[in-house]
Amino acid sequence: MITSTTKIYDIINKENIHIGVLQLPKNRYGLYIEDEDGKFIFIDKSIEYDEVLLRIVLSEELGHHFKTVGDISPYHFLDSINLQTIEKEEEKALKWSSKFLVNTNSLLNFFKNNPYSSVQDVSDYFQVTDNFILLKLSFMAKELPQWYLKDQLVLNLLSLPDIYIGKILDQVKLNQVIEETSSTLISHTLPEII
Numbered sequence: 001m002i003t004s005t006t007k008i009y010d011i012i013n014k015e016n017i018h019i020g021v022l023q024l025p026k027n028r029y030g031l032y033i034e035d036e037d038g039k040f041i042f043i044d045k046s047i048e049y050d051e052v053l054l055r056i057v058l059s060e061e062l063g064h065h066f067k068t069v070g071d072i073s074p075y076h077f078l079d080s081i082n083l084q085t086i087e088k089e090e091e092k093a094l095k096w097s098s099k100f101l102v103n104t105n106s107l108l109n110f111f112k113n114n115p116y117s118s119v120q121d122v123s124d125y126f127q128v129t130d131n132f133i134l135l136k137l138s139f140m141a142k143e144l145p146q147w148y149l150k151d152q153l154v155l156n157l158l159s160l161p162d163i164y165i166g167k168i169l170d171q172v173k174l175n176q177v178i179e180e181t182s183s184t185l186i187s188h189t190l191p192e193i194i
Helices: 005-014 051-067 080-101 104-113 119-126 130-143 171-188
Strands: 017-022 030-035 038-044 146-150 153-156 164-167
Touching: 005 017, 005 051, 017 051, 030 051, 038 051, 051 080, 080 130, 104 119, 104 130, 104 146, 104 153, 104 171, 119 130, 146 171
Parallel strands: 017 038
Antiparallel strands: 030 038, 146 153, 153 164
């Protein structure tokens, strides 16, 4: 199931977040701010009409709303210790966004039904960029190198950015991958707010 753009806006409205469009600094497409005046997502005007990038940026900024704490803008912190904190907080927001836009179960079902798909096929289906799909797969690879699909088919993420779907003939190994996939999928649910 694809997360609709309407659902993104519904969550933004439910959370009382205001959206603004402005010229952001170079290579910055979104910004989440929460202060005494309210909660705001600002998007760069260069992506205002690019629905694919807009979906990614809005969901990543929602990730900050749900998963990060404090001001993590690079303008606030300039020392290397705090830059590491920024990277960790960005990763939390991106991970949340990847789970939201590309649900792991939906992704696995896509590969079950389309085992010969390219990254571009997957990104077109989920209405995100190729790089976003690779990001999602890299988060998955950190949890498990192989994900069970069906029968003896396994999604192999050991050689990203290359993706392999192959058969595991060893029944013991196959059972291990099935068990690991099942237990890991439990952690891939989103909060009830979604």
